[in-house]
Amino acid sequence: MPAVKADPDVIRICIDPGHGGENLGADYNGYLEKDMTLVVAEAMRDELAKYEGIEVYMTRTSDVDMSLEERVDYADEVGADFFFCLHFNMSADHDMYGAECWISAFDNKYARGMDFAKIEMRALTDLGLYDRGIKTRLNSKGTNYYGVLRMADEVEMPGVIIEHCHLDNYNDEGFYDHHDMLVKYGILDATCVAMYYGLKSDELGVDYSGMTYEKTPIPSSVVKPDDTEPVLESVVYGEPYQTESGTWIDAEITARDDDCRMLYYSYSTDGGIHWSERYRWMDDEGELIGDAILTNTIHTTIPVSTEKDMYVIFKVYNLYNLDAESSPYYIEKAPAPEEEDPEQSAEGSSSAAEIQNGSDGGISGYSDVNRYDDITEIERPEEEVIKPDTAFIVIACILAVCILLVLIILGYVVYDNHRSSGRRRRR
């Protein structure tokens, strides 16, 4: 039963540190999500305590097991106006990175969730995290997939799941630790709450009461997630070219998704057996435009192998991790460089990788320099590609045969003339 608010002007929020007890959450390389979310939550609570007009509750303040239902019930009991679920992320193939927010797909819970998540995502991307978007997800019954959002909906409480960053991908490595960075997240989350509600703090000397933002209209129907793949419209390849660091080829990729924006791209150089890491889908300036990356066309550069011929395929991913692939493109192996300077070539590769990643301050550089070393030989595709020297040999052979034929015919004509004139003489 919801508590009766003592002061109707006071905002009450509930912070939910994800997981706890037996439920570890993400578990990676000595990091446990259940511990991390508690540090963030405590810092968030402590920061919000410095603001006026807000009461903060926490679903748990120690390492205990709690069901999703218990969490939402608690928030409802204290009369929370908003439910903030704090999490850290991991992906099955360790290939994803960035921050994302999940919100309810329904009416004002969607609209208020979106309003807050926009402020939160702006703050997280300002840190340098990649924007994986603000999304809804539905289960087979057509209600919210995530239990906390589904149950919060039932009591008409807006909520958000904040996935601050990924623990298992080097792109996000600088964005978490065992304490300081987590406290920073807590303060960031608290500041976003203060901005969302227009709070002020004499202690901090900040006043967000004048802050305005365009409120998201309440949707007339359920906001469904995108369930269709993007369309990879074209990949245009340049001619291979040499720099001191190796041979490269430029590619212009155009992809489109009418329902959501593009997120990542990756490529294979062996016809789809091995794939590169995922790169950010950024326009040429590496800029996010508002809350979305609006460009359909991006430019990238990939190294041309000196070891073997390449069959290049690009894969593009939309915001919902659905993908599309290009058809294979044959690139003949580059001539081996005249002299090997391993130090210099490694340096060169990482600078080229910066171009691919879009330069984004604070993101660690490219580490997988020798990515072709472990690529196994593959069979050639059906289509035979005629190389320039093969073509030259074929033409030379045809010419030689023609000359030989002409000589034979000439020889026969001369011999025949000689014979017939001899016959005439005899007559």
Ligand SMILES: [Zn+2]
């Ligand atoms: Zn989690």
